[in-house]
Structures are given as structure tokens and as C-alpha cells.
Amino acid sequence: MTSPLLKRPGAVSAETPDTAIAAHYGEPSQEQRALERGSGWTDRGNRGVVRVTGPDRLSWLHSLTSQFLDGIAPGTATEALVMDAKGHILHHLSAVDDGTSLWAHVEPGTAAELTRFLDSMRFMLRVEVADLSDERAVLTVAGPERAAVLGAAGSALPPGTPVRVADDETDLFLPVDALEAVADALTAAGARPAGMWAYEARRIAAHRPRLGLDTDHRAIAHEMGWIGSAVHLEKGCYPGQETVARVHNLGRPPRRLVMLHLDGTAERLPERGAPVELDGRAVGFVGSSARHFELGPVALGLVKRNIPVDADFTVDGIAAGQEVVVSPDTGANAEITLRRRPG
Incomplete structure (x- = not known):
């Protein structure tokens, strides 16, 4: 489904996998500022x-x-x-x-x-x-003023609308035919329309990976930093638990998530999946990338665990420094005491 909000003035369609929604509404930097300092809504109706x-x-x-x-x-x-x-x-x-x-x-x-x-x-x-993907659309409201904006626009929400209030954003599971009316009400209450460029830049800066963009078919939870937020370590049996427990108690994941600070002089962002290179050899790959209104061009990457945390990389021909997201010491939490036989 192509979002009806793509008809709004200034809307420009995003790229794969978000082609059905807006990349921006004409002013991506101002849209980012709204998400950080005021309030904004983002159409995520392709979810x-x-x-x-x-x-x-x-x-x-x-x-x-x-x-x-x-x-x-x-x-x-x-x-x-x-x-x-x-x-x-x-x-x-x-x-x-x-x-x-x-x-x-x-x-x-x-x-x-x-x-x-x-x-x-x-x-x-x-x-x-x-x-219910064809019947419901996710509209996300973010920013320090989101509660006030949602309170002012609350009467526009259809009765019984599921609302997911996370630490840094609120997701509305709206009927598709209510999407435009709710977006208009939020805008009238002071929230700015903010496209996926703004949303993704904020997500990357918050070190939040996205499945399929920042992962590959081998990715495990410890590598991505999802222990705690998406993986509960004190529960019973479920598919994949053995790997989670083994890494947590006895080993370390083979790779770790990093945020890449890209050279701002480059006129492009790296291609998703391009190798992250250290001294000419591939040590990982790059996932999501965006231009942040304060940090400049940033990306998330997955690199080998044993790469030094102060190493600088080349990513698709672009110089990049790293910010540690997942520590190389993640896992290996077992305390093992070696007992020796007497004398």
C-alpha cells in the first residue's frame, strides 16, 4: 500500500524498503530538529x-x-x-x-x-x-513534546486505537482510513511531519539496529545489542535460547555492532552491505546510513569482535571512525573457579 500521506505538500518517496512512505517533506534537517527538540510524526505505514x-x-x-x-x-x-x-x-x-x-x-x-x-x-x-498490514498503519510520534501533542490531538484517534508508548517514541496502530485525519490533527497540535530520513538518522544515532538493514542471515542477538531490550535472560525455553545462553555464559559473539562516523567531505553515503575495511581487508559490513543534523553522516556497521575499538575504517571508499555500541567483552559472564587437587 502506498501511503496517502505521500500526497502531502513536499513529500518525496523514500528508498527501498521504505518506498511506500515519505523520505522527507521538503526540509529534512528541520524535520530532524523537530524530533529532537520539539515533536514530530513519522509515517511508518509500510510496517x-x-x-x-x-x-x-x-x-x-x-x-x-x-x-x-x-x-x-x-x-x-x-x-x-x-x-x-x-x-x-x-x-x-x-x-x-x-x-x-x-x-x-x-x-x-x-x-x-x-x-x-x-x-x-x-x-x-x-x-x-x-x-492486518493492509488494514492498519503505524504512525510514530517522537520528541520531548510528544505527550502534549498527543493529548491535544487525542480526540482524533479512533476509539480503541492500540498505542505503544516506548521510552523515546509513541506508535499508533491506526486504521488506514484514519491516517490522514490523525496526521492533520497532530500537525495542528504542533507536531511537524518528519520523513524517514529524519527518523532513520535519529534511530542510528540512538544505536538502534533495524532487522534486514543492519543484520545478515547469521546475526545473533548479542551482536546487535538486543540483550535486555528484546531478549530476557531469565525465562524458560524458546527457539534460539541455547545460543543466547551459551554466548552469555561461556563465550563472546563473533561480531559487534558499531556506529560509524563517516567523513563529511564525501558527497554520498555508503551502499548498504558494502565492506567495512581495515588496512585494506574486509572486517565487516555497513548497514543503515543517514545524514544527522548535528553529527553529520553516520551509519551502523557490524564488524569482527576482535577489531580494536579505536581502529579507523574505510567504508565504500569513505573514511570512518567507530563508536562502540556492543562491547567486545559482551558475553562470557560465567565465573569459573579452577580447583586443583591437594598437593
């Missing part, structure tokens, strides 16, 4: 939306995902991963339970696959899974 209903939904999802969902309080914003048996990440869910249903948004084009997987795991449990 997949999955709803899980039924009395067994939380205990069931608790057994299938990395997050402690059994008994979670209604309205609590959370994240969760669906992994394979080897701990490789298949889906990243941004979720909230409203007391009767759990709502999650996922990367564009992945909701159908997630729904098929969940349906295959239902067995005799009292749950129903629905892909």
Missing part, C-alpha cells in the same frame, strides 16, 4: 502489523519469542525476537498488549511470513493470528 488474540496468547508467545511476555501488563511497550534453533534472528517485533490482543509491527513485507510461522505453532491453543 507489517500482526495481531494475536485469545486467552492463551501471552503464555504462547512467551514460549516462542525471546521476551518475557507471560503476564505482561496491558499497555507495556516491549520488543521481542523470533529466532531459529541456532539463534539466528528471523523477526524483530515492536509490541504492546492492550488487554485483549497483542499488537506488533515488523519490517515491511515480513508480516505474512511471521503470521504463517505463528499459525503453524498454534496446535490446540486458544489463539488467533491475523496479518
Whole structure:
């Protein structure tokens, strides 16, 4: 679905995988400032939306995902991963339970696959899974004034709209036909339209990876910094738990997430997937990149764990320094005492 908000004045379509929504509305730097210093809304209507209903939904999802969902309080914003048996990440869910249903948004084009997987795991449990990507659109409000703006525009939200209030942003799971009216109400309340360029620059600066852009098929949770936010370390068995526990207790992940500060004299951003090079050899790859209104060009990259934390790189021909996101000492938390036989 192409977002109706692409018809707004100044709207320019974003690039893959976000082509159905706006990259910006004519003033990307001012849009970033609004998200940081005031308030802004971002159309994320291309996100997949999955709803899980039924009395067994939380205990069931608790057994299938990395997050402690059994008994979670209604309205609590959370994240969760669906992994394979080897701990490789298949889906990243941004979720909230409203007391009767759990709502999650996922990367564009992945909701159908997630729904098929969940349906295959239902067995005799009292749950129903629905892909509502064509019926619901995610609108995200961010900035230090977001609460006031949402309060002023609240009457425009259709009754029963699921709302996910995270630490730094609020996601509205809107009916598609309400998207324009709610965006207009938020704008009238003082929130600025902010496209994906602004949103992504803010996300990268906050060290938040995006599945499929900053990961590959081998990525595991420890590498991406999702331990704690999306992986609960004190819960029972779920697919991928063995890898999580092994890395946490006995080893270290083979790679680590970094934020790259790119040379600002370059007139372009690196191609996603381009190698991150140290002294002419590839030591990782680059994921998302953006031009931040204060930090300049930045990106997220995944590099080998043993690369020095003060090393400088070349990324797609562009010089880059690194900012540590995931420590090379992540994992290996077991305290092992060696016992010697007497004398």
C-alpha cells in the first residue's frame, strides 16, 4: 500500500524498503530538529502489523519469542525476537498488549511470513493470528513534546486505537482510513511531519539496529545489542535460547555492532552491505546510513569482535571512525573457579 500521506505538500518517496512512505517533506534537517527538540510524526505505514488474540496468547508467545511476555501488563511497550534453533534472528517485533490482543509491527513485507510461522505453532491453543498490514498503519510520534501533542490531538484517534508508548517514541496502530485525519490533527497540535530520513538518522544515532538493514542471515542477538531490550535472560525455553545462553555464559559473539562516523567531505553515503575495511581487508559490513543534523553522516556497521575499538575504517571508499555500541567483552559472564587437587 502506498501511503496517502505521500500526497502531502513536499513529500518525496523514500528508498527501498521504505518506498511506500515519505523520505522527507521538503526540509529534512528541520524535520530532524523537530524530533529532537520539539515533536514530530513519522509515517511508518509500510510496517507489517500482526495481531494475536485469545486467552492463551501471552503464555504462547512467551514460549516462542525471546521476551518475557507471560503476564505482561496491558499497555507495556516491549520488543521481542523470533529466532531459529541456532539463534539466528528471523523477526524483530515492536509490541504492546492492550488487554485483549497483542499488537506488533515488523519490517515491511515480513508480516505474512511471521503470521504463517505463528499459525503453524498454534496446535490446540486458544489463539488467533491475523496479518492486518493492509488494514492498519503505524504512525510514530517522537520528541520531548510528544505527550502534549498527543493529548491535544487525542480526540482524533479512533476509539480503541492500540498505542505503544516506548521510552523515546509513541506508535499508533491506526486504521488506514484514519491516517490522514490523525496526521492533520497532530500537525495542528504542533507536531511537524518528519520523513524517514529524519527518523532513520535519529534511530542510528540512538544505536538502534533495524532487522534486514543492519543484520545478515547469521546475526545473533548479542551482536546487535538486543540483550535486555528484546531478549530476557531469565525465562524458560524458546527457539534460539541455547545460543543466547551459551554466548552469555561461556563465550563472546563473533561480531559487534558499531556506529560509524563517516567523513563529511564525501558527497554520498555508503551502499548498504558494502565492506567495512581495515588496512585494506574486509572486517565487516555497513548497514543503515543517514545524514544527522548535528553529527553529520553516520551509519551502523557490524564488524569482527576482535577489531580494536579505536581502529579507523574505510567504508565504500569513505573514511570512518567507530563508536562502540556492543562491547567486545559482551558475553562470557560465567565465573569459573579452577580447583586443583591437594598437593
